[in-house]
Amino acid sequence: MTGLDPSPLLSDLAAGSAPFALIARDGATVEVLTGDVVDVELLADIPLTDADGVAREVLALVPYRQVRERGFVCHDDGAPLRCLVIGDRVSLPRAEAMASLPSSPVPLADAGFDISDEDYARIVRRVIADEIGRGEGANFVIRRDFVAGVDVDPRIAALTWFRALLEQEKGAYWTFAVVTDDHIAVGASPEAHVSAKDGVVTMNPISGTFRHPAGGATAETLAEFLRSTKETEELFMVVDEELKMMSAVCSDGGRITGPHLKEMSRLTHTEYMLRGSSDLDPRDILRETMFAPTVTGSPMQNACTVIARHETVPRGYYSGVAALFTPNGSVEGPTHDLDAPILIRTAYLVDGRLRVPVGATLVRHSDPDGEVGETHGKAAGVLGAIGAIPRDVPVAPEGADADAPAAPRRPLAEDPAIAELLASRNDRLAPFWMNPQDPDGSGPFAGRTALVVDAEDRFTTMLAHQLRHLGLDTRIVHWSQASNDEVDAADLVISGPGPGDPRDDSPRMSAMRRVVSRRLFRHAPLLAVCLSHQILADQLGIDLAPLAQPHQGLQKSVDVFGEDASIGFYNTFTARVAPGTTERGIVVESITARGESTGAPLPVPEGRIEIPAEVAADPETGDVYALRGPAFASVQGHLESILSRDGMRTLERLIAHAL
Template structure:
């Protein structure tokens, strides 16, 4: 029974006050009520009152906030809505279920806003015109399932929340947020980012808490296995886990989120996993990334807008591609629900360090209700292997997952019976089960030895640098030296800069549009980074400037390292030809010869420098190229070195060794 000082959930809904219901631990429902304030910027989220006292805030962050990072979007004016928590209490899950309505919410004229054939055409265009022209590795394009709803908004929210609470499993957050004119109800599988005071929780990484530090966690999830009728089995899941497309899709989003981690965490972050995220109708694969940061949680949120699993990579260009191919604004889809909770006084730092913990799931698997219209946005991750109608099917599966979970469409009763049967089968001695004991949890597919082995085998492909703790008491080989990294609109540079620091260099990043001629001339080591697009494009201001940067630095004779796009630009300046690949190498792992040493490297390129097969020299420049195709993998000459692959990628098992070799060459005085 609800305590005497707490109103029932129905009374809260009837009162008209803004409220939120959140289920995070599986046994209780948190109830938050308060006032709503809309703000313009993440920095404006009011974490303290006028007297400076910390307070709890739940913020709904729309996709349009990417404008804060200078990225493109369709701006629909969706507010950055903050629920200033005035009261919070928790009730047991069973009590919450007893207080919530059960009558179905009827839908009028349900259907997708974009027909299947039209969506398939969009997929084809993105693969051909965007991925095929080097604009990025993967992109998420959404469409919306819509319907009319005549039920009162608060009642609909409570009804849908009840259905999720009763039937959905595996969600990170199950929630309902009801504010004036807007309702959001969902079961998000994915924690985009969290920041908490205290020790790191990674396996084998139990570091003690440090004053002023937060443990930052990100949870990249990718790959979607739609359960067949009757439920998932180890056999059907194994086929999904062995898919090259699904595996590479997950690796690419891990790379993209490590870019964000390296931007906000002093230790760059490390990865653990992979794991399965098992839900009622879908199963996903996931990794967990952890690092430490001193940043204000609002700044952490800003630097990690938004998850590549719902946008694409590289992030900045993904937003541009989304704007080109999605004709309507996203609203809150792919944004986050961010709960800022004051820390205990003893964990706050007197010098103004972070005073709040952050817990921010991605706003996916979410239904929105506004002005009597239900909207369920769903997207598919498009990669070079994508099948247009396979991606159409993925959007249907995701929409059905949400609609079935909220009770808007019939659930898969056979799948639910299969889950119940698995729960019974997981009990060793059913005759000895206490009838009064709670029902057993369904046996997880991840516990199957064959499934566990398939998951573990994925890490054999990955760089140990990102799998292991990175702290080191010994100085790197380039200790006392410095590097300036020019960012050409791909934040792989944050991972690259972290690796440079690990090697002992004092590394700093500057955007291509801000780097000055003086910086180009005076940097001890200039690192020209990767970026999207065609390096031959004569109209692109970014390409023009990167060509100037590479030309000016090479003519000075001072140490230069060029990566991916900048490697292509350097090759062209040396008289080598550039050409598009027959098939893009986006998220492709290859073992190549780099000046006499085999190296397993991750590639994210659509264009390549190319020489006649067998050529290994061009003037003073040594060339490492494919002996059959002539595709150039690396260059080195007087004071410069370059590489086509991304040595910073998780796919580059030999990345650190190769990076050290190339830097050593670039820093070696000419003639030495």
């Protein structure tokens, strides 16, 4: 179809009934994709080849409900995994496409948010108190929708909104319109969730939202935002969460570069880039990375549960992805490259109703009114472009000719003070994740095996990657599948982190207690992390208590058995001893005496055994940061986190002790 005049092409799309997609992603062209629509049930069913096995290009709209493939919960609205199997594609010069698209405003009726500002602020308070405050996770994204009635031909509305976003919204990763018979999606997404090209996987966590003041952002106003602890830690937490995903799909774990600024029309975001190597099928990469923590929360599985508790209606495609699978001609590796932006800053039109979903990332020190403002700011780019709210009018500098064309503004990232503030963030981060990685199995513990028991926090994938760097032959097993034989056979067991109250009697907590007790009472090498550290402390008779203020995404410098270490903490509960305690001989009631069999070969007179434990605790509060004793060690912080500058050194020390 190359060489066609763009005017009749786009006119035919407006007047016709065939499905199509428009994508602008390089700043110079608009890709026009046409073909047939196929709805499938699973990501593995995305039809990347025809009946003869010939590779073909597919654009898939992946709804949020696909998290069911990973066993996560959601409000299931039946939104289809919709695939446009591309038969033809045309690349039009951007200016020609713009000239051919309709520009008359689309009237909206009864426009406004479905949840009032006051009600949304109440939801924020509940999530902070009832979810983050109870240890259910570090951060959660709860959405609200801007809704309106639309009495215009849907295809005309889609083309009009696409043109408006193309003209008005800058800095988007994709500006797109996907038009099918009963569903339309038009957006300007700033965030590439995941891409895979020539064996290189890239993720682009974006977090921290600076709403431009009237007249636009300046270096001075942006600098104040960049100094915000809340905004900085919010970005670090989503980088940690996406590194969990990278460690699951990339043999080299993933390397961080950045931070960078993502400047848009009404907002500026901070972002990092993560890159690693993988030979997985791109559909498997997509499944393992469902979905971005920037639009769900962390840890991922519990974030989905929290979303289901606090959002009363299904998400549809919000927080899913638009995934373009393009044949790459490979005969040895994956046959398709993947480019998948997150479905945010997107307007949906179904049955005459417009919906623009937006969400705020809620953390331990979120301000409810501030989070309300963030949802307004995120919606404003789309709503301003399509005419639902007034557009920003740039303010001319004092003394300037108001009628003169505005001079091009230098990107704020090029301001020396801004560049220095951005670069200084990396001083806090773990060098391990900033440097190239390729474990070769020659570390200090080479020849030994490690079993990591996952308690529903995929920090375990990052831990496993670090363990392999230390030479350990490492495998991860979900808590529900950790058999006694597996737990007994490993040279080292790492009992992992997870959400929730360690004092609960849920099946997950009971299973993690079994893992810890089997290793403890057999004098078999054990490292317990975060939640499991608290479970171990409880086994040793140390009190557990909720923190007055959750430590979610908090970096602290602590003394770990005579050595200062900068470590990242994600905990709501803590083990606590009397201030000044450093050593204890603790008499422990064996699990056998509690009616749970450990198979312990040790004689346990009257169900009790004395275990000496060394304690590393805060000298003022008694909060326990680490424990060690015969064949065991534990740590409250996450040594695998990017916030743990001394994570690898501390991990090696604790493993050496346990072994």
